[in-house]
Amino acid sequence: MHRTFRLLVPASVLAALLAPSPATGVVLDRDTGFDPRDVETAMRFDPDISSTTRRLATHGGRRVLAIVVRFYDPVAGWGLRILLDAKGGPRVDHIMNTFGEDCFVWPKGHRRDAVEGRAVARGRRFVCRVPARTVSPAKSIGWKVRTQPPEEPDETFVIDHAPSDHGWYP
Numbered sequence: 519m520h521r522t523f524r525l526l527v528p529a530s531v532l533a534a535l536l537a538p539s540p541a542t543g544v545v546l547d548r549d550t551g552f553d554p555r556d557v558e559t560a561m562r563f564d565p566d567i568s569s570t571t572r573r574l575a576t577h578g579g580r581r582v583l584a585i586v587v588r589f590y591d592p593v594a595g596w597g598l599r600i601l602l603d604a605k606g607g608p609r610v611d612h613i614m615n616t617f618g619e620d621c622f623v624w625p626k627g628h629r630r631d632a633v634e635g636r637a638v639a640r641g642r643r644f645v646c647r648v649p650a651r652t653v654s655p656a657k658s659i660g661w662k663v664r665t666q667p668p669e670e671p672d673e674t675f676v677i678d679h680a681p682s683d684h685g686w687y688p
Contacts, residue, residue: 570585586645612624662684
């Protein structure tokens with residue numbers, strides 16, 4: 519019996535460490551698109567997107583859609599407009615807009631139905647997370663991103679599109 523106990527304890531500890539906990543997120547689908555360094559302005563920080571990632575994950579039993587935008591320079595607070603295709607076809611299904619450290623998503627043409635997401639801007643990275651049910655994906659979600667000019671017009675601001683050809687990531 520003593521030998522069985524010695525074998526059972528390490529196996530139990532290992533199983534507990536490897537088993538996913540309810541608070542741990544599991545990535546279901548992730549794609550990243552890269553964008554060249556193609557924006558130069560007279561501003562201190564260029565609004566130049568280096569990459570964007572679309573991630574669908576479960577967290578605490580709920581599906582969460584995250585759009586991650588990385589820049590070549592630190593985030594300077596300009597807005598982003600992210601177009602999403604969650605249903606297939608040639609049109610945009612949902613729009614995601616960011617304002618400072620806020621983000622919202624709504625079905626195209628129904629801005630009153632906007633849902634506030636959780637946004638984080640840190641260093642060269644901006645993330646907006648929303649419940650996946652907000653966009654009701656029927657396929658792998660396509661996306662494209664563009665920077666928004668600041669509220670006070672600035673003739674030196676250059677809008678960056680990712681992808682640069684104005685197409686779609688996956």
